[in-house]
Amino acid sequence: MAAITLQINGKAHQVDLDPQMPLLWAIRDVIGLKGTKYGCGIGQCGACTVHLNGQPIRSCSLPVSAANNLAITTIEGISADAGHPVQKAWIEEQVPQCGYCQSGQIMSAVALLQKNPHPTDADIDAAMRGNLCRCGTYQRIRKAIKTAAAASK
Amino acid sequence: MKQVTRRSFIKSTGVTGIGLWLGISGVHGEVRKAASLAEAKNITPYILIEPNGGITIFNPRPEMGQGTFQSIPSLIAEELEVSLNQVTIRMTNGEKAFAGSQWVGGSYSVRGSYQQLRKVGASAREVLIRAASNQWGVGADTCYAEEGKIIHRPTGKSFTYGELAEEAAKLELPKEPKLKEAKDFKILGKAVKRPDIPLKITGQAVFGIDSEVPGMLYASVQRCPVLGGTLKSFDSSDTLKTPGVVKVVEAVRKVGIYTYTGVAVIADSYWAAVQGRRALKVEWDTKGYEKFSSAAYDNTLRALAKKDGVIDKTKGNIADGSIKPNQKLQAFYETPVVAHHTLEPLNCVAQVKDDKLELWTSTQVVDSVVGTGPGDLHAQVGIKPENITLHNQFIGGGFGRRLYLDYLIEAVNIAKQSDKPVKVIWSREDSTQFGPFRPMTFSQLSGSVGADGTLISFEHKVISPSMSESGGDEYDKNKVDGTMVEGIGEQDYEIPNLKTSYVRADYHVPIAAWRSVTSSTLAFAHECFIDELAHKAKKDPLLFRLEMLSKPSDTKRVLEKLREVTNWDKPLPAGKGRGMAQWKFFAGLSAHAVEVTYNKAKNSVKIDKVYVVIDLGEVVNPDNVRNQVEGGVIMALSAATKPGITLEGGKVKQSNFNDNPQTRIHEAPTVEVHILTEGGELKGVGEPGLPPLAPALANAIFMATGIRLRKMPFSLSNIG
Numbered sequence: 001m002a003a004i005t006l007q008i009n010g011k012a013h014q015v016d017l018d019p020q021m022p023l024l025w026a027i028r029d030v031i032g033l034k035g036t037k038y039g040c041g042i043g044q045c046g047a048c049t050v051h052l053n054g055q056p057i058r059s060c061s062l063p064v065s066a067a068n069n070l071a072i073t074t075i076e077g078i079s080a081d082a083g084h085p086v087q088k089a090w091i092e093e094q095v096p097q098c099g100y101c102q103s104g105q106i107m108s109a110v111a112l113l114q115k116n117p118h119p120t121d122a123d124i125d126a127a128m129r130g131n132l133c134r135c136g137t138y139q140r141i142r143k144a145i146k147t148a149a150a151a152s153k
Numbered sequence: 154m155k156q157v158t159r160r161s162f163i164k165s166t167g168v169t170g171i172g173l174w175l176g177i178s179g180v181h182g183e184v185r186k187a188a189s190l191a192e193a194k195n196i197t198p199y200i201l202i203e204p205n206g207g208i209t210i211f212n213p214r215p216e217m218g219q220g221t222f223q224s225i226p227s228l229i230a231e232e233l234e235v236s237l238n239q240v241t242i243r244m245t246n247g248e249k250a251f252a253g254s255q256w257v258g259g260s261y262s263v264r265g266s267y268q269q270l271r272k273v274g275a276s277a278r279e280v281l282i283r284a285a286s287n288q289w290g291v292g293a294d295t296c297y298a299e300e301g302k303i304i305h306r307p308t309g310k311s312f313t314y315g316e317l318a319e320e321a322a323k324l325e326l327p328k329e330p331k332l333k334e335a336k337d338f339k340i341l342g343k344a345v346k347r348p349d350i351p352l353k354i355t356g357q358a359v360f361g362i363d364s365e366v367p368g369m370l371y372a373s374v375q376r377c378p379v380l381g382g383t384l385k386s387f388d389s390s391d392t393l394k395t396p397g398v399v400k401v402v403e404a405v406r407k408v409g410i411y412t413y414t415g416v417a418v419i420a421d422s423y424w425a426a427v428q429g430r431r432a433l434k435v436e437w438d439t440k441g442y443e444k445f446s447s448a449a450y451d452n453t454l455r456a457l458a459k460k461d462g463v464i465d466k467t468k469g470n471i472a473d474g475s476i477k478p479n480q481k482l483q484a485f486y487e488t489p490v491v492a493h494h495t496l497e498p499l500n501c502v503a504q505v506k507d508d509k510l511e512l513w514t515s516t517q518v519v520d521s522v523v524g525t526g527p528g529d530l531h532a533q534v535g536i537k538p539e540n541i542t543l544h545n546q547f548i549g550g551g552f553g554r555r556l557y558l559d560y561l562i563e564a565v566n567i568a569k570q571s572d573k574p575v576k577v578i579w580s581r582e583d584s585t586q587f588g589p590f591r592p593m594t595f596s597q598l599s600g601s602v603g604a605d606g607t608l609i610s611f612e613h614k615v616i617s618p619s620m621s622e623s624g625g626d627e628y629d630k631n632k633v634d635g636t637m638v639e640g641i642g643e644q645d646y647e648i649p650n651l652k653t654s655y656v657r658a659d660y661h662v663p664i665a666a667w668r669s670v671t672s673s674t675l676a677f678a679h680e681c682f683i684d685e686l687a688h689k690a691k692k693d694p695l696l697f698r699l700e701m702l703s704k705p706s707d708t709k710r711v712l713e714k715l716r717e718v719t720n721w722d723k724p725l726p727a728g729k730g731r732g733m734a735q736w737k738f739f740a741g742l743s744a745h746a747v748e749v750t751y752n753k754a755k756n757s758v759k760i761d762k763v764y765v766v767i768d769l770g771e772v773v774n775p776d777n778v779r780n781q782v783e784g785g786v787i788m789a790l791s792a793a794t795k796p797g798i799t800l801e802g803g804k805v806k807q808s809n810f811n812d813n814p815q816t817r818i819h820e821a822p823t824v825e826v827h828i829l830t831e832g833g834e835l836k837g838v839g840e841p842g843l844p845p846l847a848p849a850l851a852n853a854i855f856m857a858t859g860i861r862l863r864k865m866p867f868s869l870s871n872i873g
Binding site for chain 1: 217351353354355362363365397495548551581776788817821
């Protein structure tokens with residue numbers, strides 16, 4: 001066990017955990033933020049995507065100790081009221097079906113637009129291909145990212 | 154509108170007591186008694202109106218991404234004359250008033266409820282109008298409903314529904330209320346924004362795996378990697394030394410005719426359970442199944458193809474002696490086993506206390522969890538149905554997988570051995586390797602084309618294991634399993650001589666329905682072979698099909714629309730190919746056209762565009778229909794082009810998305826969806842958008858390359 005400080009969505013949490021526990025389970029089951037999802041456990045599906053110091057990472061594959069004192073943003077932290085331009089675009093384009101992958105999709109899309117406010121199709125493919133959607137909402141994800149980009153012009 | 158959990162519902166309405174909501178019997182009696190505690194009134198079990206005007210619509214159809222969270226309440230709200238943002242939607246959890254409708258599958262929810270739930274809304278509207286007209290002493294025909302109010306037309310005075318609920322609840326509901334005319338619809342047929350989406354983009358939507366029960370433990374289960382093997386013994390001494398591990402128990406899981414025993418590690422966190430599971434030493438009796446391989450089994454199926462099948466349908470004389478050898482064509486098609494891969498892994502929290510069971514999960518079959526039938530959960534776990542309480546949550550993908558109770562049965566059997574509630578989570582590897590899977594079907598096809606280019610005969614023999622047998626349905630092995638010949642005798646083509654048949658193969662791997670069931674494989678064989686026959690007849694494949702559709706039919710309308718929207722009659726530039734296919738089956742009907750570009754140097758194909766025409770009869774939310782069909786195309790593309798599930802040494806070789814990949818965004822084509830509603834007959838949405846994709850794609854590849862693909866999966870980067 002190790003004393004770890006998790007800085008999640010601007011709030012510090014002191015936890016005492018197996019340092020090897022993946023960050024995902026600490027976020028979900030220790031801190032209790034359930035918006036970040038478990039999909040594959042090996043960084044292949046992107047459902048667990050969160051931002052670590054602003055970079056999108058797969059929280060299922062990062063030991064919690066590696067996130068000690070770093071800034072973590074989860075889906076619950078990107079806006080207080082579904083008001084982030086990416087979330088608004090997701091509503092506008094009616095993207096989700098089952099919705100299970102969408103926290104991860106949105107976290108990847110937010111990170112993409114922070115780095116590249118006006119991505120091309122190829123940029124979107126490169127940034128989003130790590131996020132699997134079994135319902136197949138890719139066409140809408142692509143469109144919603146463009147809608148969000150256009151809104152910030 | 155918000156998702157209402159049982160707890161918050163009780164809090165907000167003051168309605169208390171589990172029995173009140175689970176013990177509802179009869180359509181109008183108990184519900185009203187329960188509701189009166191909060192002075193709220195159930196006009197029907199589906200509609201609860203509070204004195205302050207709050208309106209709750211009860212939704213018996215679980216939401217798994219198909220849009221029932223919105224489509225089902227819309228049927229009621231439209232006729233009740235309320236907008237969706239005026240109402241709270243509450244998903245039901247097995248209340249008897251809704252028995253028989255608390256499940257989702259077969260693309261049935263809307264087509265199975267369209268008239269019934271509109272009548273529910275309309276009859277409630279009519280008693281609200283009568284309650285108002287009685288109080289005012291005016292004729293009911295001078296009153297109308299709008300936005301949750303009854304208005305007296307001549308004076309403009311009004312009552313809210315909340316003010317009328319008490320009186321309205323005393324009136325008898327009309328059996329045949331007057332339904333609105335389509336031209337007056339405000340919700341139905343409109344692209345209304347889905348109320349579950351804000352929950353799903355903020356992390357607030359609660360899925361089964363997000364369920365949190367005070368004091369709960371976690372479990373991870375080691376199952377025999379050789380399918381069919383049984384547990385001999387296990388040594389948990391190292392596991393029990395793992396920090397956080399509480400207990401190690403046997404875990405019995407039943408799926409169809411199969412019973413499996415695994416070893417469950419119960420711990421105070423999921424991570425600790427996984428660590429403890431890694432330290433387990435288990436001995437299995439693999440009973441000879443360790444010799445099983447898919448490659449050898451596929452050879453068995455090929456050999457079985459030589460057998461005469463049991464007849465499904467016949468018409469005319471398939472062995473017409475006048476057919477010349479050079480008019481005949483034969484082909485053999487193969488398809489793979491695939492996993493469902495719902496992105497939310499299987500999970501269930503179970504709590505067993507005394508003789509009572511409480512469950513938190515995501516399931517497609519609420520009725521089977523609380524039902525009294527012989528196949529329902531109570532019979533599998535030995536707990537009385539009236540003692541089972543369910544909290545069903547949003548479903549992170551169903552695709553047929555969550556029609557099965559196996560993961561609930563296993564969780565209950567684990568929880569019986571724990572004094573605290575236990576959350577069982579299947580890892581992705583578990584979800585990939587233990588089934589039930591969609592089975593493969595192999596198809597022997599033969600046909601003949603006359604000198605005038607018309608189809609004379611068509612024969613489709615299916616060779617496969619039986620889903621009905623695996624599922625434990627009453628099935629006579631010497632007869633046709635109707636599920637395994639789904640659709641092949643039911644296409645609208647006017648073929649003078651037709652025969653469809655089935656050869657059953659033994660199999661020891663549990664198999665199951667997968668989105669669009671057996672149509673997901675049979676349409677590939679059937680519609681590719683129609684294409685082969687069109688080619689033999691030297692005819693355009695779409696016109697060849699239309700020539701077999703002389704009489705008006707839904708299929709004919711759909712194909713004519715496809716011809717129009719694709720500019721089918723205009724030839725494509727060189728290097729491009731276009732193929733099409735259609736499929737009609739129990740769930741509905743659609744036709745697809747796929748346009749591809751062939752890169753000869755790389756021998757690869759790129760999908761340029763997919764067109765889909767889907768025939769519905771009526772549409773509730775056209776934007777959601779488009780979303781469903783776009784997604785169906787992607788799911789069908791995964792199954793057509795990505796490696797399936799194979800066994801070697803009795804074990805599933807694939808384990809996760811690294812070695813069992815699914816279609817990703819950079820591989821996703823543009824999909825253009827057209828919805829037809831002229832046919833009248835109500836058809837489904839969720840599944841019919843899938844089956845024609847694979848054959849339309851293979852037919853397009855043939856047009857572009859001259860290479861005929863007869864085996865799924867097929868690669869797009871190395872054709873042939």
